Amino acid sequence: MMHLIRVGDGTVEYTVRRSDRAKRISIRVSPGLVEAVLPRGMDESHAHLFVARNISWILRKTAESRERELDPLRARWPDAVALPGGGFRVTCMGETVLIPVVQGRRTEVGRSASGRLKVHAPGLPVALPDFENALRSFTRSELESRAAALAAAHLDVLRTEPARVRVRDMKTLWGSCNRKGVVTLNLQLARLPTRLIDYTILHELCHLRIMGHGEGFRALLGRLMPDFDEARRLLRRYG
DSSP: OEEEEEETTEEEEEEEEEESSOSSOEEEEETTEEEEEEETTSOTHHHHHHHHHTHHHHHHHHHHHHHHHHHHHHHHOTTOEEOTTSOEEEEETTEEEEEOEEEOSSOEEEEOTTSOEEEEESSSSOOHHHHHHHHHHHHHHHHHHHHHHHHHHTHHHHOOOOSEEEEEOOSSOSEEEOTTSEEEEEGGGGGSOHHHHHHHHHHHHHTTTOOSOSHHHHHHHHHHOTTHHHHHHHHTTOO
16 A cells, blocks of 8 residues: 655655564655655554654655666766756756646656646656656657658758658767758757757758768758758757
């Protein structure tokens, strides 16, 4: 059975487990679980009092556990923060945003009617691998949509459209374009400023017309983004 104790504006959920081996009450903290272990025969009220008395320690250990669990997420989203009451703060599509958690049947990231990001999840805490997968799916869709919108907006200049836009993890490139007209974008573009996202997309769209980087290519890109040289310099600052 899950028990709740309120701390400030949030709550801590914990369970009580009886053990024949336990000599005294103890608390175990692991990702997504706080457990009070009670000796067999001891009244459960002792567990609730013990949790209340040690709430500061529980919160600290819960935060430490959450931080360790964040490590794989931060490998791709270095600034990601799991918020104490649920939800996340992360840089996505040019904005550093707070993403609240709302009830949903499965974990997914989407936009509200006002355009704000939110996480749908079955409950709290949200499993970080599930959040990362949901964020990757969302940003993949956002980058694909942005590329399609830019291609449509500049069709009069480009006079061609990509055969396909795909988004995936890339180790050394922010984007590429092959001779079949397939534009590939690095998923990590989603954590960059919007201007640099657009520069990368426009750069690759120009390769639909001109594969090299000569004067013709630069002239074409300059028509779409006059200050592209500055954007290119800024992009080099990101690893």
